Amino acid sequence: MSTDSAPAAQEPDREPDQGPDLADVPPGLAALFVAFARMSLAGFGGVLVFARHAIVEQHRWMTADEFNETFALCHFLPGPNIVNLSMVFGARLRGLAGGVAAFAGLLLPPTLIMTVLAIIYAHFGDLDVLRRSLGGISCAAVGLLIAVVLRMMTPLFKRIDVVALILMLGVFLAIGVLRLPLQAVLLVAVPVSIGATYFLRRKVAA
Structure with a gap:
């Protein structure tokens, strides 16, 4: 029996935030x-x-x-x-x-x-x-x-990215609540963010 008339499987709807098909x-x-x-x-x-x-x-x-x-x-x-x-x-x-x-x-x-x-x-x-x-x-x-x-x-x-959420909350508290200087917070937050990302990727790869 021919399968031409079988309904095609519908692809699930995908929201833009979940990974859109980018322009070619x-x-x-x-x-x-x-x-x-x-x-x-x-x-x-x-x-x-x-x-x-x-x-x-x-x-x-x-x-x-x-x-x-x-x-x-x-x-x-x-x-x-x-x-x-x-x-x-x-x-x-x-x-x-x-x-x-x-x-x-x-x-x-x-x-x-x-x-x-x-x-x-x-x-x-x-x-x-x-x-x-x-x-x-x-x-x-x-x-x-x-x-x-x-x-x-x-x-x-x-993604339930706990590390990213903790870093984001820490920066918010440092700047928005404690009123620490932006430059000083970034000097600490950037190396910590890079180090945490590098460590987690190495851990996943291992």
Whole structure:
């Protein structure tokens, strides 16, 4: 009996955070510019939320783990994290030209818009309704930031990576609660993180 009519086995649904099928062909320079321009134009309250959504979930240019690792690297580079991310991400896919394209897409549109808004604010900044509007926008920005932080933590919880969670909690307590200097905490946390990762991988390989 022919098996052509047998229903094909359905593949289980896979969430983007669980390992998406990455794009086979890296995006071109124009695609990088447009993608980061759209992120910057949509990024009210911070571009990180929209950058992760576009890179991991929409275009699937990175897995959730790769995005977390790249963003972590950008924390140790001078300058704003999201600007560093655009350069590192673009260069990773298309070399130096890709980094420049992503960087330009991220900064050019908001720079033009903010120049116009600065001129307007200089004339109407004392209006009470404008101040209240900015206060509401700041609350929404905090909510968006908390949401993306929780999304970035999801892979750690799914893997039950106890060591990573302990290190993350330790850094949070040191900086957020004890108010220790960021540079001093990083000087301790980075070697400890690298050492713990190296030791665990050697243990697994053995």
